[in-house]
Amino acid sequence: MAAHKMLLCVLMSLFVLTTAQECGKFTGNIDDKDSKLPWMVQLRERMSSDVICTGTLISNRHVLIDAHCVWPKSYFVALKLISNVYVTIGNDAFDLMDIKINSDWKFNNPNYDGDIAIAVLFNPVTFSDTVQPICLPEQNAGTLIRPDGLVTGINNIDNTNVRRRVTVEKNDVCFQHFPTRVQKASPRTFCVKWQGEDLEIANGFSGSYLHNSDDVWLIQGIETETFVQKNDCDIQKHSIFTNVAHYIDWIQNIVKRDTEQVWKDIELKCTFKRNFEGLYGCEVENLIINSPNVRIASISGLHEDNMDNSAVEYVWIKDSQTSHLPRFDAGIFFPHLIKYLITNSGLKFISRDDFSGMPKLETLDLSHNELKEIPEDTLYDLNELVDLYIENNQFKNLPENLLSHAPAFQRFKATNNTLEILPANFFKANHALKILSLDNNKLHKIFVDFRPFRNLKKIDLLNNRCISTNFNDWRRYKSVLIVQKEIESACV
Numbered sequence: 001m002a003a004h005k006m007l008l009c010v011l012m013s014l015f016v017l018t019t020a021q022e023c024g025k026f027t028g029n030i031d032d033k034d035s036k037l038p039w040m041v042q043l044r045e046r047m048s049s050d051v052i053c054t055g056t057l058i059s060n061r062h063v064l065i066d067a068h069c070v071w072p073k074s075y076f077v078a079l080k081l082i083s084n085v086y087v088t089i090g091n092d093a094f095d096l097m098d099i100k101i102n103s104d105w106k107f108n109n110p111n112y113d114g115d116i117a118i119a120v121l122f123n124p125v126t127f128s129d130t131v132q133p134i135c136l137p138e139q140n141a142g143t144l145i146r147p148d149g150l151v152t153g154i155n156n157i158d159n160t161n162v163r164r165r166v167t168v169e170k171n172d173v174c175f176q177h178f179p180t181r182v183q184k185a186s187p188r189t190f191c192v193k194w195q196g197e198d199l200e201i202a203n204g205f206s207g208s209y210l211h212n213s214d215d216v217w218l219i220q221g222i223e224t225e226t227f228v229q230k231n232d233c234d235i236q237k238h239s240i241f242t243n244v245a246h247y248i249d250w251i252q253n254i255v256k257r258d259t260e261q262v263w264k265d266i267e268l269k270c271t272f273k274r275n276f277e278g279l280y281g282c283e284v285e286n287l288i289i290n291s292p293n294v295r296i297a298s299i300s301g302l303h304e305d306n307m308d309n310s311a312v313e314y315v316w317i318k319d320s321q322t323s324h325l326p327r328f329d330a331g332i333f334f335p336h337l338i339k340y341l342i343t344n345s346g347l348k349f350i351s352r353d354d355f356s357g358m359p360k361l362e363t364l365d366l367s368h369n370e371l372k373e374i375p376e377d378t379l380y381d382l383n384e385l386v387d388l389y390i391e392n393n394q395f396k397n398l399p400e401n402l403l404s405h406a407p408a409f410q411r412f413k414a415t416n417n418t419l420e421i422l423p424a425n426f427f428k429a430n431h432a433l434k435i436l437s438l439d440n441n442k443l444h445k446i447f448v449d450f451r452p453f454r455n456l457k458k459i460d461l462l463n464n465r466c467i468s469t470n471f472n473d474w475r476r477y478k479s480v481l482i483v484q485k486e487i488e489s490a491c492v
């Protein structure tokens with residue numbers, strides 16, 4: 001019995017050993033800055049192929065990068081979306097299906113806390129001698145930064161490799177030389193001092209801080225900012241790094257979720273045609289999707305003469321059964337997509353991920369479906385949105401900030417829902433608002449003050465409940481067509 005148990009133990013530990021993921025192994029001369037690190041990834045711009053920053057492979061689908069690389073400070077949205085970037089590992093290129101930016105990264109705060117993001121590859125990479133992830137630190141090592149590390153990355157000015165031994169310095173010593181930079185530090189950053197005399201004088205550097213322990217390399221930091229000061233006989237160069245150990249829970253949740261999630265890849269079967277507006281597009285009927293984990297992996301269909309996917313301006317899924325939308329990266333398939341229509345298709349659930357890969361979208365039509373709720377951030381990646389059509393769904397209310405990321409927004413059509421209230425700040429960011437169709441709802445309160453909207457042409461309010469608002473004062477001096485019936489009748 002005991003012998004059996006022992007054998008089982010031995011077998012089990014063998015099993016664990018052989019299936020454990022290898023990470024952080026490097027056999028060459030790591031100080032040679034041109035030796036290839038198997039976890040080194042380049043994030044590149046799709047159009048130019050230029051390297052935007054380096055990242056570090058941490059699983060077969062995940063790459064750790066800086067948040068500021070894709071979302072610079074002072075921009076209220078991320079600038080580099082999955083549709084305009086891809087990554088290279090060695091000589092191979094990979095598309096992304098997501099970039100998760102840490103939610104503590106705040107564009108309107110000068111502090112660089114949370115400067116960390118994860119790029120998720122569309123398909124997993126195969127590990128080999130030249131492709132391998134780095135190891136992650138343990139979480140309880142959060143404050144323990146090994147003082148002697150190796151900085152690796154690229155010089156952003158001339159794209160040459162950077163590889164240098166550095167030492168960690170206490171914040172007060174570090175910022176002595178650079179007092180204005182102290183506002184970028186946080187309890188989750190650390191500071192290193194570059195050593196040596198022939199320091200590459202370049203502020204533009206993107207990379208990571210590695211430490212070797214028992215012949216295994218692990219990543220302790222990703223670079224936030226590097227600063228150089230040169231006096232007559234003295235060069236000071238320091239970098240601030242985000243301390244990865246403080247984000248281990250967040251990282252592992254994302255890695256785990258994507259590892260457990262099995263995607264079902266489908267082909268989108270298009271009928272390519274020109275619509276009544278003269279736009280060229282892909283129309284799809286009888287698509288059946290009844291789970292959230294479906295993604296579009298390829299497109300089929302016969303193009304008109306001289307046309308190809310890059311000419312496609314709209315995708316219209318109609319008369320289908322799609323309770324969920326497929327994950328769809330328009331940047332890969334249809335880079336000029338401006339309209340996305342899903343109508344008469346029994347759509348029940350939507351989320352931000354459904355639209356995050358189509359940054360040029362101007363029109364989103366979700367009419368004639370079964371939607372009851374829309375998460376507040378659903379449209380946050382659609383910064384060029386002009387039209388939103390949600391007629392004939394089952395919306396009872398709408399979140400106040402739904403349209404807060406769409407400054408060019410003009411037309412909102414929500415006829416035939418059961419809306420009861422329109423929140424005061426619903427159109428706060430939409431100064432170009434033109435048309436509002438809210439007929440056939442159950443509105444009894446409109447808190448919006450429409451006076452500042454100089455482009456408003458029409459508000460349709462037929463068939464609602466008695467609506468109380470400051471509406472009528474305003475109506476006297478605006479030449480807006482208001483289609484309404486008995487707005488004040490029987491209201492107390």
Ligand SMILES: *[C@@H]1O[C@H](CO)[C@@H](O)[C@H](O)[C@H]1NC(C)=O
Pocket residue numbers: 391392415416440
């Ligand atoms: C609203 O619903 C009514 C009744 O079903 C229908 O006749 C009308 O066309 C719908 N309006 C819109 C804008 O879809």
